[in-house]
Amino acid sequence: ISDWMEQAEWISGAHTAGRNAVHHKSNREMDQQSEQWKKINSLVVSTLYSNSVFQRTALPLKVSAAFVARYTSGQAYGKHIDDPVMGTPGARYRSDIACTVFLSDKSDYDGGELTIHSDFGINTIKLDQGSAVLYPASSLHEIAAVTRGVRTVCVLWVQSLIRDTQKRDILAELGDARDALNLQLPEAKVTHSVDVAYTNLVRLWAEV
Incomplete structure (x- = not known):
């Protein structure tokens, strides 16, 4: 990927910003052609x-193409939804989940931290190369100005089978429990019960 990024042409990211976000966005994006x-x-x-x-976690129905974005010194993306x-x-597609x-x-x-504002407070995120973060696309968020070096990310959006964030969280936790039970007690009645509950909740809540 590093070689591809060095060879690529980078254009202004303003053309992909939403109507309200365009005034807050300063970066370059890889030409999608x-x-x-x-x-x-x-x-x-x-x-x-x-x-x-x-x-x-995402229960994806649709995943967007990736926007490959680069921030150099002084570039940022102010608060936006x-x-x-x-x-x-x-x-x-409906943007339920954002993925960086x-x-x-x-x-x-x-610099270059991703900051997500929610009812539960402020989360500031800066991860290792190859790592990813998912968060509700409805969240107010921003990218701090880069002060040294180059920050390059892929940004994508997911339309989930499950529109509601709280329901997705419930299914993610229940899915973890189901997987653990399948490993530890594959023949147990409780394992079967949790699997049935998970499957039927997806059936009840999914939008396709």
């Missing part, structure tokens, strides 16, 4: 789909 972007997009999206934690519906005509995949190591730059 380039071969380098196509390779990175394919690798990142396929890796997410094959990740069991992503599947269990993501657009509720994204995509091109005929390929629309970190392509730069956190030691490669200063």
